[in-house]
Amino acid sequence: MDKIILSNLGFYGYHGVLEAEKVLGQKFFIDIELFLDTKEAGKTDDMNKSVSYAEVYDVARDIAENERFDLIEALAENIACKVLNKFSLINSIMVRVKKPEAPVNGIYDYFAVEIRRDRNE
Secondary structure, three states, X not given: OEEEEEEEEEEEEOOOOOHHHHHHOEEEEEEEEEEEOOHHHXXXXXXXXXXXXXXXXXXXXXXXXXXXXXXXHHHHHHHHHHHHHHOOOOOEEXXXXXXXXXXXXXXXXXXXXXXXXXXXX
16 A cells, blocks of 8 residues: 655644643644555546645644644544545545653653554444
């Protein structure tokens, strides 16, 4: 299966369990992998045979910046569901949400959740 990769998309959102996260917000970085057959797109150079990563970016940005969730699991799930519903050529999707400023007292790069959803689920 072929894939289209959107890597390290940065957004400012208000996701988190703590009240301070809901009020102050923080940065989130999202990776998305779209699994689909791109063979016809490659042969014909026809955008209608593929999925626009710019349009997928817009979906992720809208959800990350304009909706609010307690859990990054819910953020990832909503992105996956909306992308699968909007783009029929996608067979499955991987969404990884990274939270580099989580309210955890320690040294780390980020905390994250990664999900994979198939169209037939």
